[in-house]
Amino acid sequence: MMGNVSLLDFLSSGxxxxxxxxxxRFRLDIRAWRALxxxxxxxxWSVISLWGEPEEIHVALRDDESGQxxxxxxxxxxxxxxxxxxxxxxxxxxxxxxxxxxxxxxxxLEDRRPWLDHGRWPSRKPLASQPQPAAERPLTYDFLxxxxxxxxxxxxxxxxxxxxxxxxFRFHCQGEAVVRLEQRLxxxxxxxxxxxxxxxxxxxxxxxxxxxxxxxxxxxxAFARAVEAALGxxxxxxxxxxxxxxxxxxxxxxxVFDIGAVCNDAAFAIMLSHMGVLREKILRANDALFGxxxxxxxxxxxxxxxxxxxxxxxxxxxxxxxxxxxFERAFKLYDNTPSLSDRTQGTGIANGSLVHRFGAxxxxxxxxxxxxxxxxxxxxxxxxxxxxxxPVYAEGDVNARLMVRFDEVRESLGLITQILSDxxxxxxxxxxxxxxxxxxxxxxxxxxEVMVWVRMDExxxxxxxxxxxxxxxxxxxxxxxxxxxxxxxxxxxxxSFNCSYSGADL
Amino acid sequence: MIPPISKILFxxxxxxxxxxxxxxxxxxDGIEELARALGERVRERLGRSLSxxxxxxxxxxxxxxxxxxxxNPVYDLERFGIRFVASPRHADVLLVTGPVACNMAEALxxxxxxxxxxxxVVAMGxxxxxxxxxxxxxxxxxxVHEVVPVDLHIPGCPPSPRQILSSLLALLDTAAAK
Numbered sequence: 001m002m003g004n005v006s007l008l009d010f011l012s013s014g015x016x017x018x019x020x021x022x023x024x025r026f027r028l029d030i031r032a033w034r035a036l037x038x039x040x041x042x043x044x045w046s047v048i049s050l051w052g053e054p055e056e057i058h059v060a061l062r063d064d065e066s067g068q069x070x071x072x073x074x075x076x077x078x079x080x081x082x083x084x085x086x087x088x089x090x091x092x093x094x095x096x097x098x099x100x101x102x103x104x105x106x107x108x109l110e111d112r113r114p115w116l117d118h119g120r121w122p123s124r125k126p127l128a129s130q131p132q133p134a135a136e137r138p139l140t141y142d143f144l145x146x147x148x149x150x151x152x153x154x155x156x157x158x159x160x161x162x163x164x165x166x167x168x169f170r171f172h173c174q175g176e177a178v179v180r181l182e183q184r185l186x187x188x189x190x191x192x193x194x195x196x197x198x199x200x201x202x203x204x205x206x207x208x209x210x211x212x213x214x215x216x217x218x219x220x221x222a223f224a225r226a227v228e229a230a231l232g233x234x235x236x237x238x239x240x241x242x243x244x245x246x247x248x249x250x251x252x253x254x255x256v257f258d259i260g261a262v263c264n265d266a267a268f269a270i271m272l273s274h275m276g277v278l279r280e281k282i283l284r285a286n287d288a289l290f291g292x293x294x295x296x297x298x299x300x301x302x303x304x305x306x307x308x309x310x311x312x313x314x315x316x317x318x319x320x321x322x323x324x325x326x327f328e329r330a331f332k333l334y335d336n337t338p339s340l341s342d343r344t345q346g347t348g349i350a351n352g353s354l355v356h357r358f359g360a361x362x363x364x365x366x367x368x369x370x371x372x373x374x375x376x377x378x379x380x381x382x383x384x385x386x387x388x389x390x391p392v393y394a395e396g397d398v399n400a401r402l403m404v405r406f407d408e409v410r411e412s413l414g415l416i417t418q419i420l421s422d423x424x425x426x427x428x429x430x431x432x433x434x435x436x437x438x439x440x441x442x443x444x445x446x447x448x449e450v451m452v453w454v455r456m457d458e459x460x461x462x463x464x465x466x467x468x469x470x471x472x473x474x475x476x477x478x479x480x481x482x483x484x485x486x487x488x489x490x491x492x493x494x495x496s497f498n499c500s501y502s503g504a505d506l
Numbered sequence: 507m508i509p510p511i512s513k514i515l516f517x518x519x520x521x522x523x524x525x526x527x528x529x530x531x532x533x534x535d536g537i538e539e540l541a542r543a544l545g546e547r548v549r550e551r552l553g554r555s556l557s558x559x560x561x562x563x564x565x566x567x568x569x570x571x572x573x574x575x576x577x578n579p580v581y582d583l584e585r586f587g588i589r590f591v592a593s594p595r596h597a598d599v600l601l602v603t604g605p606v607a608c609n610m611a612e613a614l615x616x617x618x619x620x621x622x623x624x625x626x627v628v629a630m631g632x633x634x635x636x637x638x639x640x641x642x643x644x645x646x647x648x649x650v651h652e653v654v655p656v657d658l659h660i661p662g663c664p665p666s667p668r669q670i671l672s673s674l675l676a677l678l679d680t681a682a683a684k
Contacts, residue, residue, distance in 0.1 A: 120608040126644045138612070158613050161592035163560045163573050166610060187609045188564045191645035206639045213568025213664070257574070270511065276578030277524045283575070293666060294568055333510040502566050505607075 007045055007063035010036070011070050020438040021229040025058075025071040033074040033082060040087035046359040046372075048442065049451045049468035050084065050094040051193070052102035054129040057081045058466075059091075060440065060451060067377050071440065071453070076104055079128075083109035090358035090473040097506070101193060103128040114139055116186040116505065127194055146172035146180045154487065158187045162491075165501035169490075176486040181479045185505055192506040196454075196465035201227060201301050201432065204462040208452065209296050211467045212503030217243075217250040218445030219467060220299035222452035225380070226465070227301040230439030230456045233432055239303035240381040241423040246286075246295050246304075247443075248412040248419070253282040254446040255405040255412075256327070258498050262402055263334065265491040266343035274330045278323060285319055288312070303429030313420050324413055331406055344399040348493030350481040352396060360473045362448025363408070364497055367393045367400035374444040386418050396481075398496040408446075434460030445470065447500065469503030524579045555587040556678055558628075559597035559621065563614045563653075564607030564646060568664040569631045573601070575667045588674055594620040599677065600654070605633040605646040611653050618654040626677065629656045630670070632663040 013035075014026035028036060039045075048060035048069070058073045074081050083106035085092040095106040096115035103125035117124060119135035151172055158166035168184040195207045208223035209216045221243055228235060260275025283293040289312045290298045290305075298305045334340065350360075355368040365372060371392040375383040391407035393400040436458045442451045448470025457463040478497045482490055560573060576583045577590065591597050594617045606614060618627070629650040632638035637648030650656050660673045 116609075118609045120611065121644055122608075123644065158610065159561055159594075159617050163570055163577075163590060165562050165565070165567055165570065166613065187613070188562065188604065188607050189609055189645050190564055190605065190607055190640045191643035194645070195640060195643050203639070210566040210568065210633075210639060213566035214571060216566075216568065257571075270514070273579045274514075276575070277580060280575065280578055280580045287666075294571065294664070296568065296663065329510065329514070333514060336510050500567065502564075 004065075005039070005043075006066050007043075007061055007068045007070055008066075010039060011072055014072065017073070017438070019230075019436065020071070020440070021232065023069040023071070023440055025073060025438065025440075027073045027075065030074075030082075033072070036072055037082050037084055037087060040084060047084070047088050047091055048359075048449065049453075049466070049472075050091050050098065051453070051466040051468070052098040052104045052127075053464065054102060054127065055079065057098065057104050058453070059084065060453070060468075064372070069378060069440070069442070079103050080105040080107050082107050085109045085111075088357070088359070090360070090476065093476070094472060101125065101127045103132070113142060116189045118186060126191065127197075141184050143170045143182050143184075144180065148174070148179075150174055151179060167501050171487060171490075173487060176488070178482050178485055178487055178490070181482045181490075183475060183479060185475070185501060188502050188505045190502075190506065193464075193466055196462060196467070199462045201460065201462060204454075204465060205300055206297060208465070208467060211506070212447075212469055212471075212500040213294065213296075214254055214500065215250070215445040215447055215450060215469075215503065216294055216296045217246045217299055218443050218450045219452070220297065221247060222441045222443040222450045223454070223465070223467070224299055224301040225441035225443065226439040226452040226454045227432070227456065227462075228439070229441060230437035230454055231433050231435050231460070232437065233302060233430060235303050236427040236430055237381075237424045238307075238426045239428045239430075241419050242304045242308060242428055243299050244382050244386075245308070245416060245419045245423075246290065246298060247445075248415050249282055249286055250295060251412045251446040252409050253279050253286075255409045256282075258495065259330075259334070259402055259405055261498075262344070262398065262492060262495045263340060265495050266340055268337065268340045271330065271334065271340075274326070274333070278326060278330070281319060281323060285316055289316065300429070302432045303427070305429075307428045308423075313423075316416070317420055320413060320416060327409060327413075334402070334406075341399065343489070343492060344402060344496075345395075345397060347398045347489050348481045348485055348496060350396045350477045352394065354477055354480055355396070358473045358477055360448070360470075360477055361444075362446070362470050362474065363401045363404040364474045364477060365448065366391060366404045368396035369394045372449070374442045374449045378442065380443070382419070385422070386415055388415060398492055401496040432460065434458070447471065447498065447503075448474065467503075467506070469500050469506075471499035471501075471504040474499045475504060523582075525582045525585070556599060556674070557589060557591045557597045558599045558601050558674075559591055559594045559617065560601045560603070561594075561614055561617050562603050563610045563634075563650065564604035564640075565631060565633065566604075569603035569634075572664045572667055572670060573603075573630075576670050581667045581671055583671065583674070586675065586678065588678065594618075595622065597621050597625070599626045599628055601628045601630055602650045602654070602656075603630045603634055605637040605640040605643075605648055606650055606653055608645055608647060611647055614650075614653050626657040627654050628658045628660060628673070628677065630660045630665060632661065635659050635661070638663065 100117035119139035123131035260272035263271035451468040
């Protein structure tokens with residue numbers, strides 16, 4: 001009926017909200033919202049995120065064909081709306097989370113088990129206009145059943161054996177083989193959306209930088225860009241380049257560590273040692289150049305907290321030269337060790353069509369044929385002036401996810417070289433005006449696309465904000481990828497996904 | 507062709523390891539804080555060895571990254587006899603990060619209960635002290651001391667590997683000297 005309608009054409013039937021930048025936001029009535037649900041079932045649009053307010057539900061969408069981005073909002077004074085979960089399964093956990101936090105009920109959604117709410121908060125629906133009294137006792141969770149002869153369950157977590165974040169995994173196994181894995185997360189829910197309500201920009205920026213510590217630069221950048229969009233603040237050109245430099249340093253540090261950790265989980269510990277040393281070099285450079293090993297709070301609304309000195313740039317160039325040599329040596333080691341390839345190839349395959357249906361990005365998406373990268377689409381400064389290619393593999397196994405990381409480290413090293421040679425001189429921070437407005441930003445973290453939405457009030461404070469982690473759309477794929485693999489390969493698969501617990505638990 | 511692993515092993519035989527040589531001095535503040543908490547019999551029981559169970563009670567995972575770093579070849583925590591273990595039942599010390607999310611409080615308490623005495627709790631990071639930037643949220647209790655008694659706090663957001671190392675060495679020295 002609708003044919004190939006573009007996202008903006010479709011949403012223009014709604015009511016445009018003023019002061020939302022750089023992409024529009026439309027308020028849809030119940031009819032238009034229902035039409036949107038229908039359209040999502042057939043269109044090529046990706047859901048970027050879904051979140052709530054006490055009486056409104058928002059969904060950020062991208063038209064992958066035209067590259068258009070927009071937010072569709074639907075007022076729900078009765079605190080229910082028609083679920084998008086059937087058309088877009090990746091949204092189901094987001095809808096369950098929105099019900100737990102704001103009490104907005106997704107009509108038509110089959111799975112209504114609480115997600116973030118474990119029945120342990122002082123009130124239920126804590127972000128609704130009228131929170132409900134606390135649960136009398138912690139909620140039990142009904143894991144999906146798997147029945148059959150010889151099936152047994154293995155419960156794991158929330159406290160794991162390694163130094164990793166908490167979460168519960170319930171395996172149903174037939175002998176060694178995993179028949180079904182189900183995740184139960186939410187253990188590290190800190191109430192980020194609540195903390196980002198009625199806050200000064202500085203306080204909110206500190207919280208945003210700690211949504212997921214490993215992607216702190218990406219979150220700070222997304223938050224800063226969203227605030228700057230809302231306020232119409234122009235950032236000095238040099239700040240864009242400094243930010244990209246930090247973002248690529250973060251990407252390299254995380255990718256090399258992941259490569260080492262995946263190999264370690266395949267009992268190839270020497271790789272972890274080598275990658276640990278490489279990572280340490282990057283973190284020490286971060287500390288020397290910008291004053292923080294993980295670069296926390298170094299990207300701020302309006303620009304950057306620190307400038308890069310001439311000597312710093314020279315030292316970094318020198319460091320990267322040696323780094324590249326060591327990295328390539330380690331790649332050879334990976335590539336020429338058949339016993340290792342034997343573990344990583346054909347293990348934990350994430351099906352390409354599922355990756356597309358869930359809209360998974362980052363190395364999970366790119367290892368299974370979905371090449372989306374926010375640095376290219378919608379793109380942001382200074383990447384439009386840099387030479388960047390996106391590695392895409394089709395196999396979808398642990399090996400492919402590692403190969404994406406190897407390629408991306410090389411790309412990032414190239415980007416840093418370009419940044420160091422082309423970075424313009426000048427100011428690195430601009431003052432923020434005090435205005436009301438709404439802003440949206442998407443930024444490519446090492447893990448995939450991070451989104452931050454903010455609403456600023458007249459006094460220049462953050463009235464509301466929401467942060468979205470790429471892991472929301474990657475966690476469910478891990479459940480699918482592990483099916484049929486042996487339990488002993490789970491750490492390997494899990495680490496190759498390296499989803500954020502903190503980022504998705506909010 | 508010589509396989510790459512042989513080349514690498516040979517290189518390290520001739521050039522030596524990456525490990526940091528100048529060990530950071532034990533943190534004096536940490537010693538004092540601990541002196542109150544530790545008794546004489548500790549040294550006899552522990553000697554110079556310490557097993558740590560890490561518990562993430564709601565951290566942003568920044569602290570975990572730096573804990574991984576103290577285990578890398580540069581800092582190499584294990585050379586001091588300090589190591590991370592897989593179960594609280596094998597541990598002397600619980601190293602707790604995060605502001606203690608309500609959803610993690612019971613898991614933290616149960617992990618503490620599963621750790622055999624004598625035991626110490628080290629709270630790591632700004633938010634483990636009092637909630638840090640997450641203070642005041644409905645979903646956090648605001649500090650490790652709200653759930654289990656804390657013996658030592660390592661400041662920083664996140665603490666650097668040097669800070670972690672010096673604090674843990676302080677823990678060890680106090681345990682050995684008393």
